[in-house]
Amino acid sequence: MHKRRLIKPDGRALILYGREPIAGDVEAPAPPNRTPPAPHLRWHPLRGEWVAYATHRQDRTFLPPAEYDPLAPTRDPAHPTEVPGTAWDVAVFDNRFPTFTTVAPEAPDSIVATRPATGAAEVVVFTPARDGALGALPLWHVELLVDVWSDRYCELGARPDVQYVMPFENRGVEVGVTLHHPHGQIYAYPFVPPVAARELEQQQHHLATHGRGLLEDLIAAELRDGRRVVYVDDDALAFVPVCARWAYELWVAPRRAAPSLAALDGGQRHAFANALKTALMLLDGVWQRPMPYVLVLHQAPTDDAPHPEAHVHAEIYPAYRMPGRLKYLAGSELGGGVFTADTLPEDTAVTLRTAARQAERSA
Amino acid sequence: MHKRRLIKPDGRALILYGREPIAGDVEAPAPPNRTPPAPHLRWHPLRGEWVAYATHRQDRTFLPPAEYDPLAPTRDPAHPTEVPGTAWDVAVFDNRFPTFTTVAPEAPDSIVATRPATGAAEVVVFTPARDGALGALPLWHVELLVDVWSDRYCELGARPDVQYVMPFENRGVEVGVTLHHPHGQIYAYPFVPPVAARELEQQQHHLATHGRGLLEDLIAAELRDGRRVVYVDDDALAFVPVCARWAYELWVAPRRAAPSLAALDGGQRHAFANALKTALMLLDGVWQRPMPYVLVLHQAPTDDAPHPEAHVHAEIYPAYRMPGRLKYLAGSELGGGVFTADTLPEDTAVTLRTAARQAERSA
Numbered sequence: 025m026h027k028r029r030l031i032k033p034d035g036r037a038l039i040l041y042g043r044e045p046i047a048g049d050v051e052a053p054a055p056p057n058r059t060p061p062a063p064h065l066r067w068h069p070l071r072g073e074w075v076a077y078a079t080h081r082q083d084r085t086f087l088p089p090a091e092y093d094p095l096a097p098t099r100d101p102a103h104p105t106e107v108p109g110t111a112w113d114v115a116v117f118d119n120r121f122p123t124f125t126t127v128a129p130e131a132p133d134s135i136v137a138t139r140p141a142t143g144a145a146e147v148v149v150f151t152p153a154r155d156g157a158l159g160a161l162p163l164w165h166v167e168l169l170v171d172v173w174s175d176r177y178c179e180l181g182a183r184p185d186v187q188y189v190m191p192f193e194n195r196g197v198e199v200g201v202t203l204h205h206p207h208g209q210i211y212a213y214p215f216v217p218p219v220a221a222r223e224l225e226q227q228q229h230h231l232a233t234h235g236r237g238l239l240e241d242l243i244a245a246e247l248r249d250g251r252r253v254v255y256v257d258d259d260a261l262a263f264v265p266v267c268a269r270w271a272y273e274l275w276v277a278p279r280r281a282a283p284s285l286a287a288l289d290g291g292q293r294h295a296f297a298n299a300l301k302t303a304l305m306l307l308d309g310v311w312q313r314p315m316p317y318v319l320v321l322h323q324a325p326t327d328d329a330p331h332p333e334a335h336v337h338a339e340i341y342p343a344y345r346m347p348g349r350l351k352y353l354a355g356s357e358l359g360g361g362v363f364t365a366d367t368l369p370e371d372t373a374v375t376l377r378t379a380a381r382q383a384e385r386s387a
Numbered sequence: 388m389h390k391r392r393l394i395k396p397d398g399r400a401l402i403l404y405g406r407e408p409i410a411g412d413v414e415a416p417a418p419p420n421r422t423p424p425a426p427h428l429r430w431h432p433l434r435g436e437w438v439a440y441a442t443h444r445q446d447r448t449f450l451p452p453a454e455y456d457p458l459a460p461t462r463d464p465a466h467p468t469e470v471p472g473t474a475w476d477v478a479v480f481d482n483r484f485p486t487f488t489t490v491a492p493e494a495p496d497s498i499v500a501t502r503p504a505t506g507a508a509e510v511v512v513f514t515p516a517r518d519g520a521l522g523a524l525p526l527w528h529v530e531l532l533v534d535v536w537s538d539r540y541c542e543l544g545a546r547p548d549v550q551y552v553m554p555f556e557n558r559g560v561e562v563g564v565t566l567h568h569p570h571g572q573i574y575a576y577p578f579v580p581p582v583a584a585r586e587l588e589q590q591q592h593h594l595a596t597h598g599r600g601l602l603e604d605l606i607a608a609e610l611r612d613g614r615r616v617v618y619v620d621d622d623a624l625a626f627v628p629v630c631a632r633w634a635y636e637l638w639v640a641p642r643r644a645a646p647s648l649a650a651l652d653g654g655q656r657h658a659f660a661n662a663l664k665t666a667l668m669l670l671d672g673v674w675q676r677p678m679p680y681v682l683v684l685h686q687a688p689t690d691d692a693p694h695p696e697a698h699v700h701a702e703i704y705p706a707y708r709m710p711g712r713l714k715y716l717a718g719s720e721l722g723g724g725v726f727t728a729d730t731l732p733e734d735t736a737v738t739l740r741t742a743a744r745q746a747e748r749s750a
Contacts, residue, residue, distance in 0.1 A: 050515050066629060068628075068630035068632070069589060069630070069631065070601065070602065071586060071589070072585060073581070075630050075631075075725075075726050076719075076727045076728065077728050077731060079730060100700070118400025120595060135612050136629050136630055153440060190718070190719075190722060192718030192719075194715075199635065199715055200717055209718060211725075213723070213725065217719075217725045218723070219723050219724035220723070224723075226433055230718065238432055238433065239433065240432075242432060246498065265436050265748040266497055266498050267430065267431035269438050274644075301486045318717050318722065320721070320723070322721030331624055339722070341721060353560055354555075354557040354563055354681050355555030355556070355557050355572060355683055356555075356574055356580075357683075358681050358683070359580075359582065359681065359683030360553055360557050361579070361583075362580045362581070363439065364438075365438060365440050366441065366442060368440055368442055
């Protein structure tokens with residue numbers, strides 16, 4: 025992997041990644057007229073969690089006309105996008121409308137605790153091509169993205185103000201995506217987010233009690249059971265977890281515990297990329313149309329503590345529970361935190377595997 | 388309040404509530420052809436929470452044609468709805484497609500812990516009238532509903548298998564509502580849901596540390612600050628919490644701590660009903676159109692422990708952050724549990740109060 029770090033005219037970072045070396049004379053473009061971000065955090069005393077306020081985001085780009093794609097390579101320097109025209113395979117830059125930022129202003133005083141929203145909010149452009157999808161990229165390209173996620177984990181995680189690095193992808197208008205060019209994001213939080221904290225607590229408890237990793241044990245049980253596994257090789261697998269909260273939820277993981285993508289060797293990264301690509305293609309195969317989803321990478325915090333309990337994996341939450349019927353989060357989910365599922369993981373796994381076989385036959 | 392308990396032909400309970408006595412000769416109707424429910428719970432080991440599976444729900448009534456309203460009083464006994472034609476003001480019945488049920492079948496064995504989904508899932512028909520809204524009901528009717536919620540809390544909470552009673556309302560197609568007749572639901576869980584558990588933990592800690600209630604202290608601070616309070620009288624208030632996660636989020640609470648609606652006296656219930664009605668009318672006034680929302684009542688668990696830390700209140704989560712722009716839960720919210728807000732609670736509170744003043748002027 026080749027990497028080149030640049031600074032945009034407005035001060036934001038741009039990092040280009042490529043299978044081939046990046047040209048030396050490239051300049052970092054930026055659309056004009058950026059409002060300086062001023063996010064801050066407030067403590068939610070009842071839930072015991074931080075809430076981020078970023079009012080400059082209210083006016084962010086919202087489904088722009090098809091002819092304007094800020095994530096496409098700049099063709100005309102008079103009309104700069106966020107990324108240069110020069111050859112690159114994956115580009116990462118500081119979000120123009122960040123929720124967390126390297127230099128955050130003082131937080132206003134309030135009746136609850138407040139703090140600056142220091143951290144990072146990066147955009148990850150998966151490919152220069154505006155059409156397409158993460159799962160449809162060639163395997164080498166998905167592998168390169170895994171390397172990029174790993175690089176961002178190390179670089180952002182090394183910052184003393186960053187406690188947790190979370191790459192994710194929101195895909196589809198159904199989950200609120202405002203730009204259709206294939207891309208994801210990375211949030212670098214100044215704290216361990218509540219969901220991650222809860223999961224690590226469960227994993228720590230399991231490790232202390234059984235001397236084995238919680239996800240490793242679950243994966244072993246899933247493989248013995250077999251009904252919900254949609255892809256497996258020697259190093260990685262994809263499965264509908266037995267406790268899926270979303271109808272077509274999929275988890276992608278290395279079979280052996282590792283705290284982060286950065287801790288995987290080349291073969292394991294290759295296997296993880298392959299399992300991830302397979303999972304995403306299966307989702308698009310269910311109804312032969314792009315499945316909207318939220319994809320989140322779970323890794324060890326980048327605080328100073330060791331995390332032998334952590335086991336890197338991706339969780340994918342598809343938005344539909346039936347063709348044309350979204351899963352809504354309502355009273356039980358939002359108010360109680362209790363998910364209600366209309367489908368059994370065993371059944372949706374069969375649907376996913378059937379879609380895969382049909383795709384093979386018609387290929 | 389008058390109350391009359393009936394049993395439907397399919398064995399489900401129907402309870403009619405009225406300001407006037409309920410007629411003695413009323414029969415409980417039920418639409419035909421009900422699939423017996425068979426929900427079960429599975430343990431999510433990573434999140435440490437229960438997930439409910441209710442596959443009979445996949446085919447539940449979905450935006451039926453306008454001429455069929457299963458929550459309207461039965462006019463023709465040959466075409467029964469869920470509620471009788473006889474006079475009542477609020478009706479409660481066991482959900483035809485329950486996620487939790489009084490008699491649940493054995494849960495299937497699995498690679499994670501499972502258990503029967505015992506508990507209750509009730510539908511609360513707010514009014515016999517099919518058009519209208521909770522906030523638009525006369526004050527006496529909202530007060531009656533508060534009494535009904537209180538009665539359900541006591542009756543369901545007295546069951547040894549019920550640990551937590553959660554009344555809620557999902558309103559609007561934007562939050563997945565399938566029936567437009569004004570109605571809410573009550574889930575009676577066989578465990579304390581994770582969100583409630585987390586909040587009680589924070590409240591216990593505050594009470595132990597400061598000797599005062601967490602929400603009481605927050606309410607006192609909100610009243611001193613004043614900027615986010617949209618309604619207040621001697622006994623209750625409605626406010627945009629300083630830590631709002633949704634743009635127009637509103638909390639409605641009695642000013643003095645009480646573990647549940649059942650613990651409020653008549654005057655406090657009246658004040659709570661009035662504050663709730665005011666809050667809901669303000670929401671509909673923001674853009675002069677019905678605001679979709681999720682409303683959830685937070686009360687003390689009905690386990691055997693005392694809960695001096697609990698402070699009953701309603702939290703209302705409106706779906707829109709701007710006219711026509713929904714707040715989507717995506718990577719940060721679903722993957723990390725970190726909400727990102729585009730608006731400041733101080734600003735949305737001004738909008739809510741301005742809408743109220745405009746409504747007063749035009750009235």
